[in-house]
Amino acid sequence: MTNILKMGPSPHIRTSETVEKVMYDVIISLIPAFLFAVYVFGIRAFIVTAVSILTCMVTEYLCQKVMGQEPSIFDGSAIITGILFSFVIPVIMPLQYVIVGCVVSIGLGKMVFGGLGHNVFNPALVGRAFVQASWPVAITTFAYDGKAGATVLDAMKRGISLDSALLEGGNQYVQAFIGRMGGCLGETSALALLIGGIYLIYKKQIDWKVPAIIIGTVFVLTWAMGGDPLMHILSGGLFLGAFYMATDMVTSPHTPKGKIIYALLLGLLISMIRMKGGYPEGVAYSILIMNGVVPLINRYTKPKKFGEVKANEK
Numbered sequence: 001m002t003n004i005l006k007m008g009p010s011p012h013i014r015t016s017e018t019v020e021k022v023m024y025d026v027i028i029s030l031i032p033a034f035l036f037a038v039y040v041f042g043i044r045a046f047i048v049t050a051v052s053i054l055t056c057m058v059t060e061y062l063c064q065k066v067m068g069q070e071p072s073i074f075d076g077s078a079i080i081t082g083i084l085f086s087f088v089i090p091v092i093m094p095l096q097y098v099i100v101g102c103v104v105s106i107g108l109g110k111m112v113f114g115g116l117g118h119n120v121f122n123p124a125l126v127g128r129a130f131v132q133a134s135w136p137v138a139i140t141t142f143a144y145d146g147k148a149g150a151t152v153l154d155a156m157k158r159g160i161s162l163d164s165a166l167l168e169g170g171n172q173y174v175q176a177f178i179g180r181m182g183g184c185l186g187e188t189s190a191l192a193l194l195i196g197g198i199y200l201i202y203k204k205q206i207d208w209k210v211p212a213i214i215i216g217t218v219f220v221l222t223w224a225m226g227g228d229p230l231m232h233i234l235s236g237g238l239f240l241g242a243f244y245m246a247t248d249m250v251t252s253p254h255t256p257k258g259k260i261i262y263a264l265l266l267g268l269l270i271s272m273i274r275m276k277g278g279y280p281e282g283v284a285y286s287i288l289i290m291n292g293v294v295p296l297i298n299r300y301t302k303p304k305k306f307g308e309v310k311a312n313e314k
Contacts, residue, residue, distance in 0.1 A: 019116070023076025025203050026244070029196035030083055033240075036192040037185050040144070041091040045185055051095055053082030055102035063111035077116050081105050084124035087186025087240060088284065089131065090142050097135050101127040121291045122245050125284050132284075142166060144182035151183050152176060152235040156228060157280035176234040187240040190233075197243035210252070210263045211242035217267025218274075225275040232274065241270075241283035251291045258294075258301035266290050 037045040060078040064071045085105050089098065105127030113119045131139050142151050144166040150158070155165035166182025168175045175181060179189025187193070200206045215233050223229035232238070246252060246266055253262045266286055273282025 019075050019077070022205055022249070023080055025200065025205050026080050027076055027083070029199045030080075030087075030186070030244070032192040032195045033087065033186045033189060034083070036179055036189045037087075037091070040179065040188065041185060044091050048089070048091055048093070048095070048098055048185060049083060049086040051098050052086035052102050053079055055099050056082035056085070056106050059103050059106040060111065063107060064115070067111065067115075069115060072116070075116070078106065081110070081123045081127075083186070084122075084240075084244060085127050088124060088128045088184050088237060089139060090183075091185045092141065092143050092148075093131075093138050097131055097138055100134075101131040103127075104130040117250055119250055120294075121288055122248055122251050125245060125288050128284055129288060142182040142184075144168075149182065151280070152181060152231060153274065153280040156231065157274070162231075173230055173234065176231060181235070183235070184237060187237040190239045193239040193243055197239070200243065200247075206243065206247040207256075207259055210247050210259050211239075213260060213263035214242040214246055214267045214270070215239070217264055218271050221268065221271035222275060225271065227275055232271075236274075236281050237283040238270065241287055245283075245287050246290075251294060253294055253297045253301065255298060255301040255303065258297040261297055261301065262290055262294065265293070 034045075034049060037049075056078045057073045061071050061073045064073075082102060085102055086098070089101070105123045108130070109121060109123030109126030110116070110119045128139070141148060143149075145168075147166070149166045150160070150164065152162060152165050152167055155162050162172055168180035177190050179192060181188055197206070197211060201208045215238060218238060219229040219233050222232040246263065253259050269286035269289060270282040273279055273286060279285075
């Protein structure tokens with residue numbers, strides 16, 4: 001019995017999983033959405049994404065040198081931030097704004113907290129929020145097939161026909177699912193993002209319950225508030241946010257119960273902003289708000305320690 005209970009120093013659970021493996025799994029999963037963005041928006045999508053990735057990597061390298069850290073720009077985290085930032089902006093946004101947004105994403109969204117694993121908020125969304133506040137017109141001007149206009153969410157918000165939105169003809173739900181419509185560079189195709197999300201679930205990099213609860217909550221609440229629930233879940237940044245940003249290991253809850261609470265509140269916030277707020281989209285700000293609540297969720301949903309007994313128990 002003594003030999004069975006003998007325990008050495010931690011760690012007690014070992015795995016072959018590394019930061020690089022996790023990050024590059026995420027990068028691989030984003031390839032379908034990136035390829036579809038290039039197909040829909042042309043070479044400009046490739047240029048914006050490349051500039052975004054390069055800026056994030058250079059910014060992180062410079063910050064790490066200044067902070068006396070060992071440079072780790074090839075671990076994949078800066079690359080993912082670059083891809084995700086490019087995915088949440090219009091493809092026609094000027095490149096100087098892309099560069100500024102990426103510098104803010106890495107500098108203020110990540111390195112100011114100490115680097116990978118220490119940031120409170122999703123870095124890509126911090127950069128997007130900064131650009132949103134600084135150049136609101138640039139980040140809300142969308143184009144598709146050579147013409148500018150309203151996105152599907154904007155059209156629904158203003159109560160105008162979807163025929164006047166940047167949505168290809170035919171069955172509107174099918175086109176929205178495939179992604180033949182205007183919007184941010186990497187968020188238009190629910191199909192491509194779903195493929196990437198399934199890959200991450202298969203690789204056990206994310207918990208399927210989080211995106212499922214978020215998407216399901218938005219569907220139910222937008223229907224209850226008189227909206228078009230199917231179009232709400234197929235358009236905008238819901239799939240990108242649900243599969244890639246709400247499941248971020250650093251900025252999301254660690255406990256199973258906490259993840260469910262987090263996902264439900266995210267779905268509620270997104271629905272309220274879209275249906276009752278003045279802004280047609282609510283994913284980015286909802287995730288940033290909930291990122292700030294994560295420490296509280298972790299605190300009150302942490303499991304009881306093994307062998308722990310409540311103070312009033314004998």
